[in-house]
Amino acid sequence: MPASELIDQLRALDVQGGEHVALTIEPSVGLGLAARGRMFHVDADLVSTVRLVDDAIGPRWVWWDKSTSLALASLGIPIDRCWDVIAVHRLLSGGWRWSIQSTWASIKGLSAESIPQLGQMDLLDTAQDADADPDSPLQPDGHIRPEWADSTWAASPTSLAQWSLLALEAAALQTARLLDSEDPTRALSTAHAESAAALLCAELESNGLPIDEQRVLDILQESIGPRAATVREEDILRAERDERVLELLEPRQEINLRNSAEVKAMLRRLDIDVADTRAWRLEQVREAHPVVDALLTWRKAERIASTYGYRWVDEHVSEGRLRGEWSSADGSAGRMTASAGLHNLPSDMRPAVRSDHEHAFVRADLGQIEPRVLAAVSGDSAFIRATRRDDLYAEVAEQLRVSRDVAKLAVLGAMYGATTGESAHALRRLESTYPVAMEFLAQAAKSGRERVDLRTIGGRRIRLSGPSDDSERSPGNLDAAQTAAASRGRYARNAVIQGAAAEFFKVWAIVVRRRVRPLGATIVLCLHDELLVHTPHVHADRTAQMVREAIDEAAHFWSPSADVRFVADVSVINRWSEAKN
DNA sequence: ATCGTAGGCGCC
DNA sequence: AAAGGGCGCCTACGAT
Numbered sequence: 001m002p003a004s005e006l007i008d009q010l011r012a013l014d015v016q017g018g019e020h021v022a023l024t025i026e027p028s029v030g031l032g033l034a035a036r037g038r039m040f041h042v043d044a045d046l047v048s049t050v051r052l053v054d055d056a057i058g059p060r061w062v063w064w065d066k067s068t069s070l071a072l073a074s075l076g077i078p079i080d081r082c083w084d085v086i087a088v089h090r091l092l093s094g095g096w097r098w099s100i101q102s103t104w105a106s107i108k109g110l111s112a113e114s115i116p117q118l119g120q121m122d123l124l125d126t127a128q129d130a131d132a133d134p135d136s137p138l139q140p141d142g143h144i145r146p147e148w149a150d151s152t153w154a155a156s157p158t159s160l161a162q163w164s165l166l167a168l169e170a171a172a173l174q175t176a177r178l179l180d181s182e183d184p185t186r187a188l189s190t191a192h193a194e195s196a197a198a199l200l201c202a203e204l205e206s207n208g209l210p211i212d213e214q215r216v217l218d219i220l221q222e223s224i225g226p227r228a229a230t231v232r233e234e235d236i237l238r239a240e241r242d243e244r245v246l247e248l249l250e251p252r253q254e255i256n257l258r259n260s261a262e263v264k265a266m267l268r269r270l271d272i273d274v275a276d277t278r279a280w281r282l283e284q285v286r287e288a289h290p291v292v293d294a295l296l297t298w299r300k301a302e303r304i305a306s307t308y309g310y311r312w313v314d315e316h317v318s319e320g321r322l323r324g325e326w327s328s329a330d331g332s333a334g335r336m337t338a339s340a341g342l343h344n345l346p347s348d349m350r351p352a353v354r355s356d357h358e359h360a361f362v363r364a365d366l367g368q369i370e371p372r373v374l375a376a377v378s379g380d381s382a383f384i385r386a387t388r389r390d391d392l393y394a395e396v397a398e399q400l401r402v403s404r405d406v407a408k409l410a411v412l413g414a415m416y417g418a419t420t421g422e423s424a425h426a427l428r429r430l431e432s433t434y435p436v437a438m439e440f441l442a443q444a445a446k447s448g449r450e451r452v453d454l455r456t457i458g459g460r461r462i463r464l465s466g467p468s469d470d471s472e473r474s475p476g477n478l479d480a481a482q483t484a485a486a487s488r489g490r491y492a493r494n495a496v497i498q499g500a501a502a503e504f505f506k507v508w509a510i511v512v513r514r515r516v517r518p519l520g521a522t523i524v525l526c527l528h529d530e531l532l533v534h535t536p537h538v539h540a541d542r543t544a545q546m547v548r549e550a551i552d553e554a555a556h557f558w559s560p561s562a563d564v565r566f567v568a569d570v571s572v573i574n575r576w577s578e579a580k581n
Numbered sequence: 582a583t584c585g586t587a588g589g590c591g592c593c
Numbered sequence: 594a595a596a597g598g599g600c601g602c603c604t605a606c607g608a609t
Contacts, residue, residue, distance in 0.1 A: 258604050260588055278589065303590065306603050330600075335593090337600055344592035344601065365593095418597035486596065494598040528593045528599085 003049040006033075006040055007056045013038060018081065020171055021059035022164035023050065025071035032160025034168045035059070041157030051077050060192075062171045064100050064163070069202035080514050084195040085170045087328060091194050092177065094453070094461035096330050100149045104166075107173045110142050118146040135159075137166050181459060189557070190458035190503060194329060197506040200513055200523060201326035201336065208321030209342060209524050210359075210534060215352040216313055223348065224305045241305070245298045248291040257298060267292075308341060308349060316340040320356070326526075328506070332491075333499035334460045336506075336526050343527060353532075353576035360540040360572050362521075363579045364547045365530035366505065367567040368392045371411050373501045376564040377457045380436035387565045400429040414441055415497050417490025441493050448492025449485040456499035457560065464488060504566075505529060508554035515546045532576065540572045 001009075013036045015021060022034040031047055033040040042049050050072070053059070061079055063069065065086040072079060089103040090096055098106075101115050116139060137148040137159075148163065178187040220227075224241075228234035242257055249255070255266050260277045267274060272288050274281050279296060286292050316322055324340025331337060345353070355361045366372075371392050375383040386395040397407035402425075410426035412418075431438045447454050447464065454462040509531060513523055521535035521543045535543040548570050555566045573579050 256605085258589095259606090261605095276588075299590080303603080307591075307601090324601095333599070335599065339601065341591080341601075344590085346591060413597075416597040418595095424595095483596095490596070490598065498599065530593080 001040070001042060003042075003046060003052045006042065006049060007053055009038075009040065010035055010053065010057055010059075015057055015059060017058035019059050020062050020083065020168060021053070021057075022062040022168035022171070023068060024063060024160040024164045024167070025050075025068045025075075026155045026160060027071050027075070029155045030157040030160060032157055032162070032164045034161060034165035037165070037168075039158075039161035039165050041161040043157060047071075047075060048077065050075075050079075054079055062164075062167050064167045064170075066198060066202055069199045070206060072199070073202040073206035078517055079199065080196065080510075081192070082195045082199055083171050083174075083191065084198040085167055085174065087194045087198040088171075088174050088178075088191045090329050091191060091334070091458070091460050092174065094332070094463040096327070101144045101146065104144045104170060107170055108142060114141065114143065116143055116146050118150060135162075137162055178459075183459075186457070187459045190460070193458075193503065193507050193510060194334075196510040196513075197336070198328040200509060200526070201328040203513075204326045204338075204523065204526065205323065207522060207524060208323040209532075210320060210354060210356055211317060211322040212352050212354040213313070213317050213320060215354065216317060216349065219349060219352060220304070220308075220310060220313070224301055224309060227310045238305075241298060241301060245291060245294045248289075248294055257295070258302075263295070304346065304348070308346060312341065322353075329460075329502070332462060333495040333502060334456065335498065335502040335528060338526075342525065347577070351575050351577040355534060355537075355574050358537055359534055360537040360574055361524075361576065362533040362535055362540060362544045362547055362570065363530070363573055363576065364533075364544075364568045364570040365527075366508070366551075367569060369501050369504070369529045369566070370415055370497050372564060372566055373504060374415060374437055374440070374497050376504075376559045376561055377496065377500050378437040378440035379561060380434050380440070383434045383437045384561055384563050387563075390567060396430075396433075399433050400426055402426050402429070414438060415494060417445065417486075417493045440496075444496045445489035445493040448488040448490070451488070454492055454496060456496055456503060458500065458503040458558075460499050460503070462492065462495045462499065464492060501529070504554060504558050507558045508550055511550040511553050511557075512547055515550055516543050519543055519546075544570050544572055 010021070015035050020035070023031060025031045025047060027047065028044060030044045031042050031050065033042070054061070058081070060081040060083055062083040062085065065084065069082075069084065086098055086100065086103055089098050089106065093106060102112060105112055105115050137144055139145055174191070175188070178184060178191055181187045225237060228237055245257060246252065246255060249266070253266065256262050263277050264274065267277070270289050270291070272285050272292070274285065279299065282292055282296055286296070316324060322340060322342065324338050324342045327337045329336070337343065367390070372387050375387050386392050386399070389395040393404050393408040393411065396411060397404040400407055400410070406426050410430050414427060414430060444454060451464050453465050456462065505526070505528065509523060509526055512531060512533065516522070516533060516535065519535060519539040519542060521533050521539060523531060524534045525532035531547065533543055533547060548568065551566050551568050555564065556562070571579055
């Protein structure tokens, strides 16, 4: 149906701005919508109808998962208000391996064991099949048919609409559950923010990070030499790199440098005793024998060769963009993750990240975000006062009457669960100066040790209640049990901060995304506390200003206390490496 | 052959 | 008493 007719029908249903309208897009098939229990479908050539409906009505778009947001991203249809069923379920239930089927089962209270899988149809009770509606996405037992969830079914505009109707029901059930939580307003806000962040991830995945491919190749040439033409040549180059380490050994030994046990044994024969062969440890014995220095140099080059070498370029760089998969809340605490090295690009490689012609990057990173978040979520008034300073650690140092370095180490240690001998003294001072913040962390650690699930302030569930290891249960293994409990304590202590910081960051990012769009600017990288925005250079200063203003908007929207100050360093650059780090 | 784990290192 | 959190991705290696 034409767009105008669709809009009229939605209006006739009295669909208002912000109201849920579910959407499924299969670019080659079309799109299916559902609103207020009614279904609509539109053919493939009118997929851009979505944009017109968004302009005319401004609904909150509901979809199952990233497949629809990826379609929107590749079509260049920007949407602000959305609801991603899977993203919201990850928030509510913790973990990240949720499929559409398992999410539906969880929402509906169906047992996870009975989820049907593809290829299992023959095993099903035939009596059940008899009264099954073959056109429904649901089986008689209420589970989603695997062929629907896998998109292996022959999608039609009609089935897309049915699929949307089911997403609408899922979203309604999720909403009801969120409204039933301790802080319904915050819970709903987080669901909205997490959904928008998931859409942003689809856009990041679709757009890619601007990168100067020739510069990448130059950097590789410099550090690991030319590209091998054949597998044989690759082996030779590799052996030559190894040789520069092995030739220093007397007598000559055939050590596999990639096997840390062999390296450790080799060092032992040179009277160099190390617990492991990690770089920071080898650093301390660099002077003991020339081979140590050579080994450290070898490791660095090997890292580039294996992970960021020519194969990496071939696989992930094309048309001036580095592309990887983005996940809006992978991992346990809900931070974003990215593949293809987007989150761990070596600093040597960063000069290659370059803005397009007549464009610039606005780079911004949140300053001391984790302690500021700790102040916000714990509500510690003294610690909140410290956030007024540009340098929070300087204020803490003055209060504790210790050096800034010690103060910083102590604060970080409290949040990570580390208290080195050096900072133990400062930690006691921390406890008396900022008792509320420290108690907040102590309570989180206690929950961790006792396997009690936690929630971040936004309501993300942090699972601690999993099954215990056999080693912990076996009697007489108290040490192992204690070590594991301590590890859970550190994990929980960190997760409530890291997770809350991730929530704040995402709010900031989606505010930036929305604000800078009219300038033709887009976010091209999210890095835990850092944003890279690609913008026409004539708008660079305006973009930078918006990024700064977005901090206050995000803080206003997210922070439980209006007095916590968040700061960011913002600069306009053309290469990522130009920014201070 | 395929899988999961460990050691290692890049980034935050 | 001592105790650093998260992720992705590489290689080696043992289990299946």
